[in-house]
Amino acid sequence: MAVRSRITGVGGFVPSRVVTNHDLAAMMDTSDEWIVERTGIQQRHWAGPDDSPSGFALEAANAALTAANVAKEDIDLLLVATLSPDHFFPGTACFLQAKMGISEIPALDIRQQCTGFIYGTSIADQFIRTGMYEKVLVIGSEIHSKGLDKTDAGRDVTVLFGDGAGAIVMEATDVESTDDSQVFSTHLHADGSGADALWLSSPGMAHPDGLVTHAHLDRGDQYPKMNGRAVYVNAVKRMSEGIHDALAANEVTIDDVDLFFFHQANLRINEAVAQRLQIPAGKVYNTIQKFGNTTAATIPLGMKEAVEDGTLQPGMLVACAAFGSGFTWGSMLIRW
Ligand code: UT7
Numbered sequence: 001m002a003v004r005s006r007i008t009g010v011g012g013f014v015p016s017r018v019v020t021n022h023d024l025a026a027m028m029d030t031s032d033e034w035i036v037e038r039t040g041i042q043q044r045h046w047a048g049p050d051d052s053p054s055g056f057a058l059e060a061a062n063a064a065l066t067a068a069n070v071a072k073e074d075i076d077l078l079l080v081a082t083l084s085p086d087h088f089f090p091g092t093a094c095f096l097q098a099k100m101g102i103s104e105i106p107a108l109d110i111r112q113q114c115t116g117f118i119y120g121t122s123i124a125d126q127f128i129r130t131g132m133y134e135k136v137l138v139i140g141s142e143i144h145s146k147g148l149d150k151t152d153a154g155r156d157v158t159v160l161f162g163d164g165a166g167a168i169v170m171e172a173t174d175v176e177s178t179d180d181s182q183v184f185s186t187h188l189h190a191d192g193s194g195a196d197a198l199w200l201s202s203p204g205m206a207h208p209d210g211l212v213t214h215a216h217l218d219r220g221d222q223y224p225k226m227n228g229r230a231v232y233v234n235a236v237k238r239m240s241e242g243i244h245d246a247l248a249a250n251e252v253t254i255d256d257v258d259l260f261f262f263h264q265a266n267l268r269i270n271e272a273v274a275q276r277l278q279i280p281a282g283k284v285y286n287t288i289q290k291f292g293n294t295t296a297a298t299i300p301l302g303m304k305e306a307v308e309d310g311t312l313q314p315g316m317l318v319a320c321a322a323f324g325s326g327f328t329w330g331s332m333l334i335r336w
Contacts, residue, residue: 004182005128005136006173007334009070011063012304013056014045014164014291019145024159029152035159040267044162044292046145054086054095056165057141060300061100064137067307068169072100075169076133078107079124081116081140081296083325084147085109088203092141113198114263114324115188116140116296117166118332122186124170134172140296141165147200149223157224160265162292166300178335181314186332187245194234194327197227235265235323236272242321242331243277250333254279256317257333259306263322264288264298273321285311295324312336 020043021032035041047056057080065072078100080093087095091109112119117140124136144161148154175182202221203212216222239262247253260283262270267288274284287302294301299320306312316336323329 001174001176003129003131003172004175005125005170006181006183007168007336008171009064009066009068009169010167010300010303010307011060011065011067012164012166012301013059013063014301015047015051015056017046017048018043019046021159027150028155028158030155030159038268039160040286040288041160041292042289045164047143047163051143052086052095053082053084053141053143054092054099056143056163057092057096057139057167058099060141060165060167061096061137061139064167064169068171070135070169070171072102075102075135075137076105077124077127077136078105079110079120079136079138080108081110081112081120081138082142083111083113083116083295084142084144096139110296112324112328113326114265114293114295114298115322115326115328115330117299118186118320118322118330119188119328121168121170121183121332122188122330125183125186128170128172136170137167138170139165139167140298140300142295142297144295147223149220153220154223156228157226160293162294164291164294164297164301166297166302166304168300168303179315181335184333184335185246185249186330187242187249188330189238190326190328192326194230197230197327198224198325200224232266232269234327235269236276238323238327238329239263239273239321240276242329243273243319246319246321246331246333252317252333257283257319258316259312259318260284261299261302261318261320263324264291264302265293265324
């Protein structure tokens with residue numbers, strides 16, 4: 001017998017406002033044809049003015065707690081992955097903790113963008129394996145829509161992103177065999193030499209002239225900037241490598257895996273990874289068509305969808321991989 005972590009509940013949330021490609025074409029110089037052909041995205045959800053990432057996180061966390069049948073008072077650690085925090089500081093996990101009404105447990109923000117959920121799951125897994133904590137909430141929550149450039153200048157980035165949140169409850173479990181539900185492994189990586197290939201420059205303390213200035217605002221430094229091609233090429237390479245890591249560490253093959261969850265940045269990226277690894281299309285669970293790229297929320301939101309529509313069943317061997325800004329990437333293999 002060994003102590004491992006397992007996912008016991010999953011939840012998700014998206015705001016009710018649906019923004020189609022046609023809606024975006026009314027705001028900027030883009031088209032449904034371009035977006036669908038280049039990315040696979042048909043629509044995304046956008047937050048309302050009073051929404052916050054911690055508010056979305058609360059919705060997803062409550063749903064995950066209900067699914068796991070765990071009381072919020074029994075959670076030992078709160079992890080929130082987000083690139084769109086409520087405020088510059090303190091962390092969104094602290095705002096969430098106040099909203100949940102559970103004080104004194106540690107509340108930690110994870111700043112690994114699209115890979116944030118994999119980093120969070122890995123951190124939770126290490127704490128559970130060492131016996132320090134027994135129940136951990138891992139949440140990815142994002143509101144991109146309030147921070148995107150909705151003019152022609154921002155069209156390459158703005159059409160890609162959507163708002164939403166996803167959450168899992170992870171609990172300690174005694175496992176006897178690989179058939180038992182558990183997290184087998186997580187692999188984390190980063191390459192900071194690609195940091196400015198997808199980034200948001202301002203506000204930032206590295207600026208000699210201050211956190212945010214009129215010059216920054218005039219240049220649009222408060223909006224994300226991306227070298228789309230560099231991100232695309234690296235995403236295909238690194239998510240493929242991540243799946244290799246996960247399979248090799250556990251001595252299993254592509255054929256042994258029942259379902260793959262890849263980060264959802266571009267349908268073409270995921271098709272290229274599947275082709276490279278010879279994964280049958282039916283084993284890859286894609287949600288980008290209706291949610292766009294929800295960054296750290298993507299994988300748990302996808303898991304929640306897959307549970308609800310019956311695709312994700314107990315006992316399945318599941319591989320996940322993500323790649324994003326940083327560059328950061330990672331993977332994990334779990335028995336659901
Ligand atoms: O989680 C990580 C987050 N990001 C990603 O993973 C994104 C990775 N990159 C991509 O998915 C792709 O690079 C994009 C979808 C962003 C772009 O697709 P692409 O096939 O690489 O297009 P491109 O950047 O080479 O641009 C082709 C053309 C350009 O026009 P010209 O120079 O050929 O006249 C762009 O100006 O498409 C134009 N374009 C657009 N046209 C209509 C760029 N964005 C848009 C747009 N609508 N939204």
